[in-house]
Amino acid sequence: MTIILVHGLWSAPAHWRGVIEALKALGVTDVVTVDLPLESLKGDVDVVREAIRKAGGDVVLAGQGFAGMVITEAGAEEAVKGLVYVCALAPDAGESARTVFPDLPSEIASDFEVVDRKLRIKEDAFKADYCHDLSDEAVAWLRETGRNPSASIMGEAVTHAAWKDKPSFYIVAGGDKCIAKEKQDRMADRIKASRIACVDGASHAMHVGHPGEVGLFVAGVARSCGV
Template sequence: MADKPAIVLVHGFWGGAAHWANVIVELRKRGYDKLHAVENPLTSLADDAERTRKMIRQVDGPVVLVGHSYGGAVITEAGDLPNVKALVYIAAFAPDAGESPGRITEEKPPAAFANIAPDSDGYLWIEQDKFHESFAQDLGPDEALVMAVTQKAPVGSTFADTVTAPAWREKPVWYQVSTQDRMIHPDNERRMARRMNPREIVELDASHASLASQPRAVVDLIEAAARETAG
């Protein structure tokens, strides 16, 4: 592609922008030089969507907006800006209007749901000694340990924040399902993907941390969206 779009990456709960490290390296290898990774506060969907919009507004030209996990709710809320040309969901929430990640989770709880616990300040954490098995069982123990210790806990109330006007109703969508996901039930991922009528659904034999364990396959999907954006 002569004119590659900018790629804006949005992280989810229990991680920051650095969770995209392997994807960023792979995108750069493929010639994408307009790369941005939002660092969201995880304090509310409104706060996170606004932080993401600010990043998007800094980009001159078309954007492929990519969300992992709760980041899918963020791109659903923030993806209405005119220069956002495609939405890519990586093992992510994709709520409809009036839906929240918490409501979707309660409908079909994931395998590791019991390993999430609040602290006395209202932040939600994955228990450190259960992070590897819960979030990233297909990564090595050292990488999972670093993720566990550096996890970025969301304010618990963020789980209940609802989407207002889902951008996926107006923008083309690509979706990656993690079939071994223990943080979002794989059947919830499939259901959310199907109702968006995506251009493509890819299923990976991966944990919730597919962006770290299978970056090439994740970038393949991002690149499919980027090609269509480039026309």
């Protein structure tokens, strides 16, 4: 069983390093990351499908933030035995990142800007909106190494909701401002998550700020799915 860690918007594979270390400390060593281009949902899904193919066996997909869109689509692959949503979007078929919550507008929409067709969080709002619980040094590292997505990616819809067919699990970031706790709670309920946890006060960069808690949750999921 391989765990495939999938990063979200304004993130990168390296941002999972703390979670990987936590998993190794728990005896889970078959872990890989993917590098999403964040140019289109289809392109990101194709990257994850290729990682599933290369794994050559059963996998668990763990996606943070927007990557919930990606694992919801790619999770339809037969080798996928479980889905872990890390403060992540969990759309139904036909939903995009913009339409998952038509009744609950984004609390930070005014802090977005589009520069060269890339969606960014404004410099002076990045820490408060995305990673308020990290040190200034860590925030600078995230800003420097993270990837700004294509603005159009937010409007692309999934065609298949794998959580309807696969065991799914949800870990909530209790202080998230990108995807508010209310939204995460609602998604965890909708997908009938087999296991739910919450890290109180955690920001959207929970995988960076609270890698031990995230790693422990993912390890538990992997074991329940057959590791």
